[in-house]
Structure formats: C-alpha cells, structure tokens
Amino acid sequence: MDKSKFYLEIKHICKQTGARYGILHTPHGDVEVPMFMPVGTLATVKALSPEEVKQCGAGVILANTYHLSLRPGADVVKAAGGVQKFMNYNGPMLTDSGGFQVFSLADNRKITEEGVTFKNHLNGAKCFYSPESVIELEEKIGADIIMSFDECPPWPVTHHYMEESVERTLRWAKRGKEAQTRDDQALFGIVQGGEFKDLRKHCAEELVKMDFDGYSIGGTSIGEPKDVMFEMVSYSVPYLPEDKPRYLMGVGSIDYILEGIAMGVDMFDCVLPTRIARHGALMTSKGRVNIRDAKYEYDFSPLDEECDCYTCKNYTKAYLRHLYKCDETLGKRLLSIHNIRFLIHMMEEARTAIKEDRFGDFKDEFIKKYGDKRGF
RNA sequence: GGAGGAGUAGCGAAGUGGCCAAACGCGGCUGACUGUAAAUCAGUUCCUUCGGGUUCGAUGGUUCAAAUCCACCCUCCUCCA
Numbered sequence: 346m347d348k349s350k351f352y353l354e355i356k357h358i359c360k361q362t363g364a365r366y367g368i369l370h371t372p373h374g375d376v377e378v379p380m381f382m383p384v385g386t387l388a389t390v391k392a393l394s395p396e397e398v399k400q401c402g403a404g405v406i407l408a409n410t411y412h413l414s415l416r417p418g419a420d421v422v423k424a425a426g427g428v429q430k431f432m433n434y435n436g437p438m439l440t441d442s443g444g445f446q447v448f449s450l451a452d453n454r455k456i457t458e459e460g461v462t463f464k465n466h467l468n469g470a471k472c473f474y475s476p477e478s479v480i481e482l483e484e485k486i487g488a489d490i491i492m493s494f495d496e497c498p499p500w501p502v503t504h505h506y507m508e509e510s511v512e513r514t515l516r517w518a519k520r521g522k523e524a525q526t527r528d529d530q531a532l533f534g535i536v537q538g539g540e541f542k543d544l545r546k547h548c549a550e551e552l553v554k555m556d557f558d559g560y561s562i563g564g565t566s567i568g569e570p571k572d573v574m575f576e577m578v579s580y581s582v583p584y585l586p587e588d589k590p591r592y593l594m595g596v597g598s599i600d601y602i603l604e605g606i607a608m609g610v611d612m613f614d615c616v617l618p619t620r621i622a623r624h625g626a627l628m629t630s631k632g633r634v635n636i637r638d639a640k641y642e643y644d645f646s647p648l649d650e651e652c653d654c655y656t657c658k659n660y661t662k663a664y665l666r667h668l669y670k671c672d673e674t675l676g677k678r679l680l681s682i683h684n685i686r687f688l689i690h691m692m693e694e695a696r697t698a699i700k701e702d703r704f705g706d707f708k709d710e711f712i713k714k715y716g717d718k719r720g721f
Numbered sequence: 722g723g724a725g726g727a728g729u730a731g732c733g734a735a736g737u738g739g740c741c742a743a744a745c746g747c748g749g750c751u752g753a754c755u756g757u758a759a760a761u762c763a764g765u766u767c768c769u770u771c772g773g774g775u776u777c778g779a780u781g782g783u784u785c786a787a788a789u790c791c792a793c794c795c796u797c798c799u800c801c802a
Contacts, residue, residue: 386757407756445756453758466758497756535756566755594756601755617755624754624761639750670748677760 346558351489351531353378353559353590353611359698361705362607366696369404369590369611371437371489372529373429376404377696378590378611381602381688382439383619386412388422388432390685391619392677395434400655401682402689405490406434407614410482411443411474415465419485427487438488439614442479444495444535445595448567456496458513476517477524484527492561493518495535500569507539511548522555531558533592536581539564540573549584559590562610566595575604582609599628599691599715603708606695618684623677625669628687632715634662636680641666654686655679 355367369376382405383390383398390398390406398406408428413419425431428438446463447454453464460475479494495514498507518534525532534552538544552560562581565574578593585591590612593605597615605613618628627634629649644662656679668676691711698707
C-alpha cells in the first residue's frame with residue numbers, strides 16, 4: 346500500500362482511558378476515528394440510499410466479497426469502475442473477505458489448507474475461495490480497505506482447534522498479502538484466537554511481522570458472553586502497533602463499542618442497527634424502543650427527543666409504528682436512518698470526549714443513560 | 722310471500738358424533754437479532770388461585786359422548802315473486 350494514500354494520523358489519546366482520536370486518510374477521503382461503519386453487504390445498506398447513509402454522517406461503508414462475487418460478480422463491479430462507482434457512493438469503502446461466511450454459512454462449507462469450498466446459498470453450486478482468489482476478487486471490487494481471508498471459528502472451540510485455525514489463518518494472511526497487486530488498497534490482517542490469551546497474542550504478533558496496513562480483531566460477537574468478548578479484545582490490542590488502525594469486526598451494540606473504544610479500537614462495523622431497525626427495534630438516548638408496541642399508537646412525539654436525525658426531526662412514533670405495522674418500505678428506511686444516525690452521533694460525541702480527556706466519564710454516563718433495560 | 726344457503730375464538734376460516742379448548746391465516750402481544758442466506762426467526766393469543774372452569778347464534782332434546790344429530794326460535798345472505 347502506498348503510505349501516502351492510506352494512513353492513520355493519531356491526533357489525541359484520551360488521558361483518562363487511552364482511547365484514540367485520529368484521522369484515517371483513504372483514497373476516497375479522510376474520516377475521523379473512532380468510527381462506526383454501516384454494513385452494505387450487497388453494495389447497499391439495506392433500505393437506504395448511499396446519500397441517506399452519508400447524511401447520517403457515515404464515512405466508511407462495508408460490502409462483502411463473498412456475496413458480491415456471487416451476485417453480480419466481481420467482474421461486473423470492476424467493469425462499473427469499482428464498488429464506489431457501482432453503488433454511487435462517493436466515500437471510502439471496505440470489503441470483508443468472506444471469512445465471516447465461513448462462520449455464518451458453516452453448514453455448507455468445507456475448510457482445507459488450500460481454502461474454503463462453499464455450497465453457495467443461492468443455488469447450491471460449489472464455489473472455492475482461497476486467500477489468493479479472495480484478494481483477486483477484492484481488487485476487482487476495489488474498496489479502499491480490504492480484509493484478509495480468515496476463518497472465523499465458532500465459539501466455543503477447544504484450544505487445540507483454535508490453535509490449528511489460527512495457524513491456518515496466519516498462513517492464509519501471508520498468502521493473501523503476497524497475492525496483493527494493487528498499491529491503492531489497504532490490506533488488513535485479522536487477529537483470531539478466540540478467548541485464548543496465548544493464541545491472540547501469537548496471532549497478533551505474527552500478523553504484525555507481516556506488516557499489514559491495519560489490524561482487525563475477529564471472532565467476536567458470535568454468541569460468547571460479554572466478558573469473554575472484552576477479554577478477546579484486551580488480549581489482542583496490546584500487541585498491535587499504535588500507528589495502524591484497529592478494527593473490531595462485527596461489533597455494534599452500544600456498550601461493546603464504547604468499551605472497545607476505551608481499549609483503543611478505532612473502527613467498528615455491525616449489521617445490528619440496520620437489522621434491528623427493520624425489525625422494529627430502535628436505539629434511543631433513553632434505551633431501546635420497540636416501535637411495534639401498542640403504547641405508541643397515539644404517541645405523536647419523536648422517536649428520540651435528543652436525536653437530530655431526519656426521522657426524529659420529521660416523524661412521530663405513531664406514524665413510524667403505523668408504517669412498521671403495515672410493513673411499509675418507508676418504515677424500514679426511516680427506522681434504519683435513525684439507528685445509524687444514533688450510533689454515528691454517539692461516535693461523534695465519543696470523539697469529542699476523547700479530545701477532552703473525559704472519554705471514561707462519557708462512556709459510563711452514556712451506558713447508564715442508555716440503561717440496562719435490554720442493551721444490544 | 723316462495724326457494725335455497727349460512728351463523729365456530731378479536732377478524733377470516735377449517736372441523737359435520739369421541740383423537741376438539743377447536744387446524745390454518747390475519748390481527749394482537751412477547752422474545753431474539755452483533756465482519757447480513759434476515760422485509761428473518763421463535764413463543765404466545767377463551768378464563769383460571771393451573772386443580773380446573775366455561776365455549777362453536779339461542780333454547781330444549783337424542784346419546785355413555787354433541788361444534789357435529791333432532792326440534793323450535795333468532796339473525797344474516799342469495800335467488801324467485
């Protein structure tokens with residue numbers, strides 16, 4: 346990677362927590378960290394236009410290599426001029442490698458040293474992904490940040506299994522890095538190792554030796570208890586270089602994100618805000634709101650009085666409930682806008698708190714205010 | 722006035738002697754969701770002190786046993802006049 350096109354500029358480290366504030370420079374623009382990145386697996390954040398995602402304050406949007414390779418095909422995306430042009434998003438993007446699908450589609454795949462063979466979820470056809478072929482696909486898709494192909498193992502597995510998996514993931518990371526040909530895409534390595542301290546350390550250290558452009562923490566938020574998840578992060582971050590971005594993959598609940606920031610993580614992504622929005626669950630400053638609840642039938646107040654999103658500025662709970670009940674597309678859109686804006690706004694406040702060396706207080710107050718009613 | 726048809730849980734609709742507190746759908750309510758096979762999935766929906774109690778338009782009857790058979794009444798629909 347050309348270091349002038351992609352680099353992290355750390356501007357401030359919170360004296361209270363060690364949380365980092367900085368600017369991530371990418372070929373498609375600069376973004377502030379810590380940040381939350383909405384997920385647009387199929388080159389679309391479900392229910393939203395790219396303009397709407399941008400208006401929520403989003404910087405980076407994710408897409409998925411496995412899914413885009415099956416539909417429409419990486420060649421189509423390449424012919425369009427890259428994923429940003431294809432979906433008309435004028436901002437930085439990131440592609441996940443398909444490593445998560447090794448976990449989520451575990452019933453229909455086989456792992457070998459060479460790679461992973463999926464019976465794909467669309468028509469059952471066999472398709473093979475190797476660390477090299479995934480990089481080739483990601484180069485065609487053309488995101489600013491690309492992920493190494495890893496195995497995201499389930500939780501729990503034995504130390505023995507995890508050790509073998511980590512070693513394989515490390516070999517895959519090396520192979521992928523060697524296969525990279527473009528110099529305008531940042532390639533991240535992914536730290537695995539489950540809740541095993543020695544394996545996390547080993548994995549992180551070996552990846553750092555390979556000199557990636559950034560480092561992800563993977564294998565979290567897949568059903569493990571909260572304290573285990575925090576351990577996974579705390580066993581990984583200390584071995585990562587300070588001048589490279591740190592990305593906690595798949596984390597999107599409020600407390601997880603805030604704790605992650607306190608531990609020195611810069612980037613987060615998650616389907617949670619958009620998925621639960623489509624299912625009628627909203628994150629608000631007063632905690633979770635289930636818009637389907639009958640108590641909102643005659644409630645003509647905004648979803649969240651403190652929120653500055655398009656939805657909260659223009660629509661009432663009663664109307665949003667009505668749209669949800671009728672399964673109207675606009676409901677999914679307006680609710681998704683709110684949840685994404687809510688998280689991104691939280692990140693904006695978090696960055697301010699870091700700059701003012703009070704992130705620890707901010708985190709504790711936010712979680713307290715958000716409530717433990719039913720945290721996400 | 723005549724002929725035919727129908728009344729089942731919030732709504733729609735199966736069931737036409739015992740396996741029926743009654744399929745299924747909708748509506749209602751409750752959960753779940755974390756690098757998206759997710760516009761998905763799961764539970765619940767007569768009352769209950771969980772022992773049981775009271776239901777299938779009403780009443781009466783036949784039967785060991787009735788939402789289901791008989792009588793009568795009420796209501797609604799369609800067609801004919």
